[in-house]
Amino acid sequence: MDQKTEAVHTSQQILDIAQRLVQTRGFNAFSYADIANEMNVSKASLHYHFTSKAKLGVMLIERYTNDLGKILDEIDRNADGPIAKLRSYVDIYTRVLANERMCLCGMLAAEFVTLPRPMQTALDDYFEANELWLAGVLEEGRHAASLQFKGSVSDAAQFIIGSLEGAMLMAHSHGGMARFSAAARRLLADFGV
Amino acid sequence: MDQKTEAVHTSQQILDIAQRLVQTRGFNAFSYADIANEMNVSKASLHYHFTSKAKLGVMLIERYTNDLGKILDEIDRNADGPIAKLRSYVDIYTRVLANERMCLCGMLAAEFVTLPRPMQTALDDYFEANELWLAGVLEEGRHAASLQFKGSVSDAAQFIIGSLEGAMLMAHSHGGMARFSAAARRLLADFGV
DNA sequence: GTCTATAGGTGGATAGAC
DNA sequence: GTCTATCCACCTATAGAC
Helix, strand or coil, X not given: CCHHHHHHHHHHHHHHHHHHHHHHHCHHHCCHHHHHHHHCCCHHHHHHHCCCHHHHHHHHHHHHHHHHHHHHHHHHHHCCCHHHHHHHHHHHHHHHHHCCCCCHHHHHHHCHHHCXXXXXXXXXXXXXXXXXXXXXXXXXXXXXXXXXXCCCHHHHHHHHXXXXXXXXXXXXXXXXXXXXXXXXXXXXXXXXX | CXXXXXXXHHHHHHHHHHHHHHHHHXXXXXXXXXXXXXXXXXXXXXXHHCCCHHHHHHHHHHHHHHHHHHHHHHHHHHCCCHHHHXXXXXXXXXXXXXXXXXXXXXXXXXXXXXXXXXXXXXXXXXXXXXXXXXXXXXXXXXXXXXXXXCCCHXXXXXXXXXXXXXXXXXXXXXCHHHHHHHHHHHHHHHCCC
C-alpha cells in the first residue's frame, strides 16, 4: 500500500472508531485518547488526520449523511412501493440498534446546544435529508392510497423521525430491541402498514 | 432565617441550577464551576452540599421523579377521565419544552452508558413510574372505551413515552414548539383523542 | 457554610524530532 | 505519518483557615 492509500485507510479507521464512540457515549464523552488507545497510536497522530475535534465531528456527520443517502437511493431503486420503502426505512434504525448503538445524529441532537456551529449546521442537513425523503414516500403513498394518515406529509415525516429516534433512545437504555420493535410496529400500523 | 433553613434553600438552589444545565446541556457538559459562577460562590462550597457530582446527579433524578409523582397525583385527582389524563400528561412535556428545556431524564437517557450506576438505577425508576401510570390510564380508557388502541397497555405506554421524548428531542434542536405540538396532536389522535 | 489553595487527573492542541 | 514532550485550560475533589 502506498502512502496515500494508507492515509485514507487510517482516516477511515479513526472515523469508524469515533463514530462508534459517539453513538454509544456521545460527542462530549469521548476523547482523542479513547481513539488513540484503541488504535495503539498517539493522540498527536490523530491530530494529523483531524486537526480539531470539531472538524472530526463535522466529518462524522457528513459521512453519516452520505451513507444514508446511498441507502435511501438503494431503497428507491429496489423497494416496491411506499409501504416497502417505509419498512426499509425503519429497518435502517433497527440495524443500528442491533449494533447496540444510537443513531449518530439522534445522539448529537441531545448535545446540540453544546456542539460547535459547523456540527449544528451539518446536523440540520442530516435531518432535512431524512424529512425530505420521507415526505416523498408519504406523498407517493397517499396518492396511491397505500398509506393512510392525516395532516401534512411534512408533519407526518417529522413525527416518524421523532418517534423512531425516541423509541431508539429509550430502547438503548431501557428495554432493548424488543421495545424498539414493538414501537416500530405500532408506528407503521398508524400509517396503515 | 436560621442555618438549617438557609442550608435547605442553598441546596435547592444548586439543584435548580444544575437541573436547568442538565436539561439544556447534559450531565457530561456542565461542571461545578458553571453552578458556582452563576451563584457567585466557590466550587468548594458546592461540595459541602453535594460531596460528589454523582450524588448531585442522583438527587436531581430523585427530585424530578418525586415532582412528577405529585403532578400525576394531581392529574388523578382533577382530570375527568382517561382522555383528560392523557392530555394532561402531554402537557407536562409541553411545559418543559416551553421553558426551552429537554426532559431531564430524556437527556440523561442519551448519556446513559456514561452515567454512574446509582444514576442509572434512579433513571430506571423514573421511566418505570411513567410507564406504570400511563398503563393505568390506558387500561382505564380501554375499559371505558374512551381510548382506542391495539396491543398491550405496556407496549402502548412505552410507545407514548418514546414518541414524546423523541418529539421533544427533535423539537429542542430542530423545529421548536410547533413541531412538538404537531407530533403530540398526532400521537393523541392515534389513541382516539 | 463559605472561603483559598491545591492536588491529581484529563481535555484538546502544538512543536519539533524522526 | 508517527512519535515524545509539553502547554494550558479545565475537571472533580479535598484540606484547612475563617
